[in-house]
Amino acid sequence: QSVLTQPPSASETPGQRVTISCSGITSNIGSDYVYWYQQLPGTAPKLLIYRNNLRPSGVPDRFSGSKSGTSASLAISELRSEDEADYYCAAWDDSLSGPMFGGGTKLTVL
């Protein structure tokens, strides 16, 4: 069972905006940065957001991250069909002395 809680699925139509939540506790999100990863079907994860809200070079500004207290969220605007993927949040967990992943959210672009 994942320590970080994400909704298992989300869906929205092209051109719209979707938000994916990630809920944790004080020993993980509450005390460290949140990272977000995108995993397209059959591929390796790709870093989308690091340190809560920073985008690596090459990631479109349609992707944005935020954090408040023990929760974080990933927003994707101007949805495209190629955004259909699994999205994972992650954060270091002090209790476990290691990174923890959310269970993942499967995004469907209708």
Place this chain on the structure above:
Amino acid sequence: QVQLVESGGGVVLPGGSLRLSCAASGFNFSNYGIHWVRQAPGKGLEWVAAIWFDGSNKHYADSVKGRFTISRDNSKDTLFLQMGSLRGEDSAVYFCARGKGRFANLMDYWGLGTRVTVSS
């Protein structure tokens, strides 16, 4: 460009051992912490182990502690995962992933993975 290429996966009997390797290129390997992360079929990502840039510190998930050993050879830009006492629940694709820093910082670049199947 940053590249991580895993190898060594395969089919192994329960209770058996396997050694995974991850060859790195395109960056100064000895300056970064590196992780192993696995993904069971149809499941989410599970962190397995991490090692600091100089190998001086190692971290393990409780599920593999005492059975798996992470190590690195900075002279060969290579990461290893020695897996022992393998169980069915260890079956997964194993990814190596570069940490975004010298220690066990979370991951930025990932390899394509190598599949491990534990089955009789």
